[in-house]
Amino acid sequence: GGTIGILGGGQLGRMMAQSAAQLGYRCIAYAPEGDTVAAQVCDDVFANGWDDTAALAAFAAQCDVVTWEFENVPVATAQAMPGDRIFPHPRALETAQDRLAEKRFVEGLGGTPAAYARIDSMHDLEMAVDRLGAPGILKTRRDGYDGKGQWRIGSARDAAALNLPEVPLIYEGFVEFEAEFSVILVRGQDGEIRFWDSTRNAHEAGILATSTLPAGETIEAQVDEARDLARQVADALKYVGVLTLEFFATREGPVFNEMAPRVHNSGHWSIEGAVTSQFENHIRAVAGLPLGDTGCVARSVTMTNIIGSAIKGAQSHLQAPDTHLHDYGKAEVREGRKMGHVTRLVR
Ligand code: ATP
Numbered sequence: 001g002g003t004i005g006i007l008g009g010g011q012l013g014r015m016m017a018q019s020a021a022q023l024g025y026r027c028i029a030y031a032p033e034g035d036t037v038a039a040q041v042c043d044d045v046f047a048n049g050w051d052d053t054a055a056l057a058a059f060a061a062q063c064d065v066v067t068w069e070f071e072n073v074p075v076a077t078a079q080a081m082p083g084d085r086i087f088p089h090p091r092a093l094e095t096a097q098d099r100l101a102e103k104r105f106v107e108g109l110g111g112t113p114a115a116y117a118r119i120d121s122m123h124d125l126e127m128a129v130d131r132l133g134a135p136g137i138l139k140t141r142r143d144g145y146d147g148k149g150q151w152r153i154g155s156a157r158d159a160a161a162l163n164l165p166e167v168p169l170i171y172e173g174f175v176e177f178e179a180e181f182s183v184i185l186v187r188g189q190d191g192e193i194r195f196w197d198s199t200r201n202a203h204e205a206g207i208l209a210t211s212t213l214p215a216g217e218t219i220e221a222q223v224d225e226a227r228d229l230a231r232q233v234a235d236a237l238k239y240v241g242v243l244t245l246e247f248f249a250t251r252e253g254p255v256f257n258e259m260a261p262r263v264h265n266s267g268h269w270s271i272e273g274a275v276t277s278q279f280e281n282h283i284r285a286v287a288g289l290p291l292g293d294t295g296c297v298a299r300s301v302t303m304t305n306i307i308g309s310a311i312k313g314a315q316s317h318l319q320a321p322d323t324h325l326h327d328y329g330k331a332e333v334r335e336g337r338k339m340g341h342v343t344r345l346v347r
């Protein structure tokens, strides 16, 4: 038993808390932002601001261990937690919150990101499009998710017509990928690492639509190399918990896209599809328990996200065999918002 504190209040925290409850923990959430679905499973929710020092201290005082479900928790907030009781270590947030820092870090470990350039002005962008070519994608360095804060640049003329937002940006050459996949691992407090099978991930309008297993030969041939990099990232960060790296499978091998220092949407299949889910293993890791088997229990798995108003008819999925619905219980339905997911297994 004991109390696990979760920074963030979204569906990832909700599913984490469900696993924690099963293992006998009490969870509390620190969730200043919006509609907190973690509240349905957590004993208490602190809705104070990320920089409310007194509230953070009161939160930490209740927790035996603290983790996060949201990758944009301010680093200072994570650092305000007791350093020996927060997992992963806040340095993982620091690296992963900035697309530029993240790419440099991964390159330093021998990984290959898309060609990129730092953009702080129109001049930088013109130079970058000239040097790296078009098409490409201009991204905000911070705070992007589900494809938000990204602009497709088809030509130098597109670039010239842009009204640059006043935030740090990065330009990436467009990767002609054959497929996308993710490597999800859990690393324990003793440094043991286990990987889940890598799913094939398909995106629609910048949002993950489906994750499927088996992922197919193109991806399977690149998983070992991608895992080597993910292992190095996890070891370099002395990471504890679940870590995700997204990759493009290309003709030249795996190209690193981005990392998420947390459980990941493309790992939701593991709730029913793996011996131990990403959520349970994350809790096991941060609580210092033995890690569970990450093996897949089915011949094939398809996880489909339920976006926006599609949640209305979602219960009809339950007519299909071995199909499992997760409705996150979000009060507000918005276009492009992740409302739930459904996992179908063939055993
Ligand atoms: P997430 O919700 O995964 O955190 P995000 O907003 O951080 O998403 P990215 O992962 O950077 O966004 O991009 C979203 C999707 O857009 C990618 O999965 C991929 O399909 C496409 N994409 C992003 N960058 C590139 C690129 N350089 N070349 C080709 N496609 C790209």
Ligand code: MG
Residues within 6 Å of the ligand: 144, 145, 146, 258
């Ligand atoms: Mg991202």
Ligand code: MG
Residues within 6 Å of the ligand: 246, 257, 258
């Ligand atoms: Mg992504």
